[in-house]
Amino acid sequence: MTVETRTAVLRGTRAETVNVEVDVRRGLPVFQATGLPRKAAGEVKERVRAALSNSGFDYPMRRITVNCRPQIRGEGDQLDLAVAVAILVATGQATGKRLGQSAFIGQLALDGRLVGGRGGLALVLAALETGNSRVVMPAGCVWPVPAAAERLVPAASLREVIQWLERGWLPRQPALPEPDPAVPSPVDLAGIIGQEAAKRALTVSLAGGHHLLLVGPPGLGKSMLGEACSGLLPELRPEEAVEVTAIHNALGLWEGPALMTRAPVRRPPPGVSAVRLLGGGKPWRAGELALAHRGVLLMDDVVEARPDTRQALLAAMEPYAIGWLGLPAEPVAFTMVASANPCPCGHAGDLDQACTCVPREVRAHQRRLSAAWLDRVAIGVYVNRAGVADQGPEAGLTSREVREAIAIARGRQANRYQIAPVRLNGQVDRGQLLEKGNFAPAALRLVERAAGQLGLSVRRSDHCLRVARTIADLAGRERVEEGDTAEALGLRPVWRSEGSGG
Numbered sequence: 001m002t003v004e005t006r007t008a009v010l011r012g013t014r015a016e017t018v019n020v021e022v023d024v025r026r027g028l029p030v031f032q033a034t035g036l037p038r039k040a041a042g043e044v045k046e047r048v049r050a051a052l053s054n055s056g057f058d059y060p061m062r063r064i065t066v067n068c069r070p071q072i073r074g075e076g077d078q079l080d081l082a083v084a085v086a087i088l089v090a091t092g093q094a095t096g097k098r099l100g101q102s103a104f105i106g107q108l109a110l111d112g113r114l115v116g117g118r119g120g121l122a123l124v125l126a127a128l129e130t131g132n133s134r135v136v137m138p139a140g141c142v143w144p145v146p147a148a149a150e151r152l153v154p155a156a157s158l159r160e161v162i163q164w165l166e167r168g169w170l171p172r173q174p175a176l177p178e179p180d181p182a183v184p185s186p187v188d189l190a191g192i193i194g195q196e197a198a199k200r201a202l203t204v205s206l207a208g209g210h211h212l213l214l215v216g217p218p219g220l221g222k223s224m225l226g227e228a229c230s231g232l233l234p235e236l237r238p239e240e241a242v243e244v245t246a247i248h249n250a251l252g253l254w255e256g257p258a259l260m261t262r263a264p265v266r267r268p269p270p271g272v273s274a275v276r277l278l279g280g281g282k283p284w285r286a287g288e289l290a291l292a293h294r295g296v297l298l299m300d301d302v303v304e305a306r307p308d309t310r311q312a313l314l315a316a317m318e319p320y321a322i323g324w325l326g327l328p329a330e331p332v333a334f335t336m337v338a339s340a341n342p343c344p345c346g347h348a349g350d351l352d353q354a355c356t357c358v359p360r361e362v363r364a365h366q367r368r369l370s371a372a373w374l375d376r377v378a379i380g381v382y383v384n385r386a387g388v389a390d391q392g393p394e395a396g397l398t399s400r401e402v403r404e405a406i407a408i409a410r411g412r413q414a415n416r417y418q419i420a421p422v423r424l425n426g427q428v429d430r431g432q433l434l435e436k437g438n439f440a441p442a443a444l445r446l447v448e449r450a451a452g453q454l455g456l457s458v459r460r461s462d463h464c465l466r467v468a469r470t471i472a473d474l475a476g477r478e479r480v481e482e483g484d485t486a487e488a489l490g491l492r493p494v495w496r497s498e499g500s501g502g
Contacts, residue, residue, distance in 0.1 A: 001025070003090040006103040007082035008126040009072050010119035012279075013250040013286045015126035017103070019069045020079060022086035027063030035068030040076035047108050048084045055112035055158045060091050077117055080108040081136065084158055085165070094162045102134040102153075103127035104161070106141075112158045116141035119250040120257075124152070125242070136161055143245075143257045146238050187227040190398045195221050201381040201491055202337070203402055206232050206296070207409040208470030209426030210463070211317055211336040211376065213302075213493045216383030217350045222339040225383075226267070226298045229337060231399035233263040233295065234407035237414070240294045240423070247290055264295035270304070274312040289316055292334040294423075299338040303368045310373065317376040333427055338377075340369070342495065352385050366495050378426060378463040380493020409473040425466045425473070433462070437469045442482040450489050464488045 002023040008015045031049075033041035044066075052059045066083055068076075082104040089096040105123050106114045116138040127135045128148055139154035155161045189199055198214060202225055205212035214222045236244060241259040248254035248264070268277065268288045279287035288297060299305065299313070317336060342348040343362040347355040355362070374380075413424050416436055422428050428436075447468075451461045465480075467488035472480045 001090045003086040003096060003099070005082040005086045005099055006127070006130075006132060007079055007105055008103060008123040009076060009078055010122060010250060011073075012284055013122065013247045013290055015119060015122040015250075016070070017126050017130045018072060018079075018082075020082045020086060021065075021067040021069070022083060022090055023065040023067075024060055024062050024087060024090040029061040029063070031064045031066070033066040033068075035070070036066075036072040036076045036079070040072070040079075041066070044076060044079050044083055047080050047110065048087065050110040051080070051084060051108035051112045051158055052087070054110060057088060057093055057158075058091070060087065077107045078105055078123060081106040081114060081158070081161065084108060085161060088162060089165075095166050098134070098165050098168070101132055102136060103130075103132040104136045106136070106138045106155075108158060114138045114155055114157055114161070118252045119246075121145075121242070121249045122246045124148075125246060136164070141257055144259060145242060186230075187224050188231060188399045189228055189402055190396055192221055192224055192228070195225070195383060198222075198225055198381050198383050199397075199402075201379050202228070202232070203406065204467060204470055204474065204491065205335060205337065205379050207406045207424075207474055208413070208466060209333070209335045209424030210378035210467055210470065211426070212338065213374075213377045213380040214337070214339045214383050215342055215380065215493075215495065217353070217385070218341060218346045220383050220385060222383050223300060226300065226337050226339065228399060229296045229298065230262070230265045232403050232406060233265070234403055234410060235261045236263055236294060237423075244294050247286065247293055251286055251291070253291070264292055265298065266292040266295065267298040267300070270301070271306060272309055273306060274308040277309055277312050278316070289332045289334060293332050295334060297334050297336045299336060301340060302338040303340045303365060307368075310368065314370075314373050314376065317373075333421065333423070335426070336377075342366070342382075349382065349384065369495070374493055374495070375457055375459050377493045378467055379491045381491065382494075405474060408476075409470065412473045413470075425469045428466070430462050430465075433465055433469065437465065437480060438478055439465070439468075439480045440482065443468060443480050443485040446482050446485045447489070456492075460492065464492065467491060 002021060005020045006017060007020055008017050031045040033044070049059050064087065085094065085104050088094040089099065105127060107117050109115050120141045121143045124135055124137060124143060124145065128151060134151055134153050136153040136155055139156045142152055142154045153164055155164065192199070198221070201212060204210065206229065214225060216222060241261055244264060245254060245256065245260045248260060249256055254260060266288050272288065275281055277287050277289060279285060279290055343355055343357045343365050345356045347353045348357065348362055410424065417428055417432065419432060447461055447464050450456060464485060468480050468484040471484045471487055
């Protein structure tokens with residue numbers, strides 16, 4: 001007799017559904033599996049055999065053939081429950097009337113307990129997205145997926161699963177876990193002296209998802225501003241929390257079952273490679289960009305990064321340009337906050353300390369960030385010693401106050417576009433921006449004049465419009481005025497080389 005069940009297996013940071021066919025017939029007692037690696041097949045066989053026997057069921061001394069569609073490459077440890085259920089139904093030890101619209105996810109312990117594993121949230125999401133009315137899963141791994149709790153069947157053991165198949169018995173749903181507690185940022189904006197222009201640029205960057213470049217001498221707060229990002233990012237929206245948690249759980253970086261509510265802030269180590277940034281290798285592993293999804297990627301001293309890494313960032317900085325290497329997933333959406341010294345010694349343009357570099361060294365240093373690379377950065381600011389004495393209108397604001405303003409601005413953007421997967425102004429294309437951005441004619445004319453006089457590229461002009469829309473959102477204005485575009489033009493990144501030594 002042949003019985004088919006459904007399950008899901010992990011593939012990278014996402015999961016895909018798999019149909020498991022089990023045929024049990026007379027013949028020499030042998031367990032054969034096709035469509036999954038030989039090592040995984042042997043492990044599934046031994047776990048299922050022990051779990052059936054220790055749960056009071058008979059393991060059939062017959063010819064058992066297991067086939068997985070599509071073929072599984074990699075891990076198959078979550079197939080146990082689907083295979084065991086199919087064997088029990090095929091041998092008449094359980095009824096199969098609820099198999100048709102159900103998926104069975106989980107690994108079996110040798111005593112028949114149902115246990116979870118890495119990537120449990122991604123597996124559940126894949127099973128739900130393919131139309132299964134019920135997803136049977138380990139009781140200790142029930143994730144609080146919005147609007148899906150009634151479709152989850154938590155079970156502690158193989159015997160409980162069979163009781164549900166036979167009588168429709170639903171175990172009591174466990175209490176949903178509390179969200180992860182908020183951890184205060186180690187750096188509060190109020191503790192950074194001066195640098196109000198840089199704080200303003202960081203606020204606009206995080207509010208609209210615009211890439212930011214901080215340039216200036218060392219020791220003036222560039223790294224501290226980056227460290228403050230974790231305290232400025234608002235809580236993730238429910239759908240974003242599911243996306244982010246699924247990625248980190250698939251990589252074993254978040255156990256759960258509570259969802260992550262804080263946006264991730266990733267700081268790759270110096271000398272990070274393009275593979276580690278984008279993802280890859282054997283076995284395949286997600287990169288820093290995937291881990292920064294819906295959050296911030298901090299790139300300290302980006303000029304000194306490896307050439308292949310800077311080239312990878314060049315492609316990644318386009319909105320939704322990078323996916324998980326062709327895997328079935330929503331592309332990565334992140335905000336880059338990068339810092340750089342303006343020259344090898346770091347003091348080009350410094351008003352207090354003379355630059356010791358010769359002009360050719362400064363030019364070679366600055367050429368590492370190509371015009372095309374800089375053109376993809378929406379906001380730039382020069383962090384200098386004079387900025388320490390800045391006392392702008394936002395001076396003294398705490399990270400909590402700025403975070404609340406950013407959350408309100410982001411809410412306006414989400415309500416405005418309502419176009420999946422767009423959430424922020426920095427992710428919207430030009431057509432959608434002009435259609436829904438509500439720009440005053442004078443604001444558009446200013447950008448057009450600036451493009452002609454300053455030689456701005458089309459991409460740079462679009463950046464100015466996106467940043468101006470964010471500035472208006474922070475101010476609570478429905479309409480983008482000329483003053484908003486004027487500030488956006490002033491925030492465009494410029495490499496500073498004044499003060500270089502001879």
